[in-house]
Amino acid sequence: MRGQRRMMQSIRLGLSFCAAVILISCLASRQSYSEPVNQAGDQAALPDASQESSLDSMLPTDYSRALPTAQVLIDVGHGGIDGGAHHEELLEKDINLAVAKKLYLLLQNNGIRAILNRSGDYALSDDNRWNPSSSRHRRDLSQRSQLTKEIDTQILISIHVNWAPDRTEYGPLVLHQNEGQSALLAFCIQDAMNRRQNTRGLPRIGKPFYLLNVVKKPAVIVELGFISHEGDRQMLTDPVKQTEIAAAITSGVRNYILLR
Ligand SMILES: [Zn+2]
Numbered sequence: 001m002r003g004q005r006r007m008m009q010s011i012r013l014g015l016s017f018c019a020a021v022i023l024i025s026c027l028a029s030r031q032s033y034s035e036p037v038n039q040a041g042d043q044a045a046l047p048d049a050s051q052e053s054s055l056d057s058m059l060p061t062d063y064s065r066a067l068p069t070a071q072v073l074i075d076v077g078h079g080g081i082d083g084g085a086h087h088e089e090l091l092e093k094d095i096n097l098a099v100a101k102k103l104y105l106l107l108q109n110n111g112i113r114a115i116l117n118r119s120g121d122y123a124l125s126d127d128n129r130w131n132p133s134s135s136r137h138r139r140d141l142s143q144r145s146q147l148t149k150e151i152d153t154q155i156l157i158s159i160h161v162n163w164a165p166d167r168t169e170y171g172p173l174v175l176h177q178n179e180g181q182s183a184l185l186a187f188c189i190q191d192a193m194n195r196r197q198n199t200r201g202l203p204r205i206g207k208p209f210y211l212l213n214v215v216k217k218p219a220v221i222v223e224l225g226f227i228s229h230e231g232d233r234q235m236l237t238d239p240v241k242q243t244e245i246a247a248a249i250t251s252g253v254r255n256y257i258l259l260r
Pocket residue numbers: 077078084085092159160161
């Protein structure tokens with residue numbers, strides 16, 4: 001009996017040793033995201049599995065370093081089945097994407113790291129497999145806000161186009177959270193867009209907007225202009241003017257980074 005027990009103990013010890021080796025291998029491969037593996041692939045460099053303190057030292061101190069980072073997350077409004085506002089055949093989702101792509105390039109050219117949350121015509125609600133809500137709109141919005149948690153971003157800029165039953169309403173409008181950094185970002189972008197479009201609108205708190213309420217980083221919604229206004233519509237669909245709009249937003253973001 002004693003011999004059998006001893007054999008069981010050594011099997012158990014062997015198994016726990018294997019588990020420790022597997023764990024260390026996993027940790028070592030995980031760490032390689034931020035620290036290149038020793039050229040020789042040197043197993044001898046691994047600490048003794050029995051020394052717990054050595055194991056602790058193998059743990060990456062910050063797992064988020066393995067995730068993408070960006071200063072600006074560009075949220076491209078609507079997409080796919082959700083066209084947003086429209087005027088006849090013209091859909092908001094297409095204008096948002098065209099301006100957002102230009103904004104992405106201009107931010108990158110100015111040394112500001114940016115990420116687009118959609119680069120084509122699809123609905124973000126289709127990407128969302130974790131929120132059980134039957135509301136596609138809710139799944140879409142929660143997917144957009146979740147990205148700000150998963151990607152280490154400093155600010156979120158959500159790109160949209162406005163619509164009003166009064167066809168004389170025009171001009172850009174930036175909506176912000178009830179918070180200082182978001183308000184500062186909104187003022188910087190609104191000011192740059194007002195200069196570009198010769199308008200005088202002031203940014204506003206976007207109280208009823210889900211995205212602004214749930215995102216924990218400074219976030220703004222940029223309404224580029226009114227799809228219901230003829231002049232704005234011409235501006236919003238002209239590729240040269242779209243670039244000028246994107247340049248205005250970029251200069252607003254640059255000013256914000258200098259001021260905050
Ligand atoms: Zn919209």
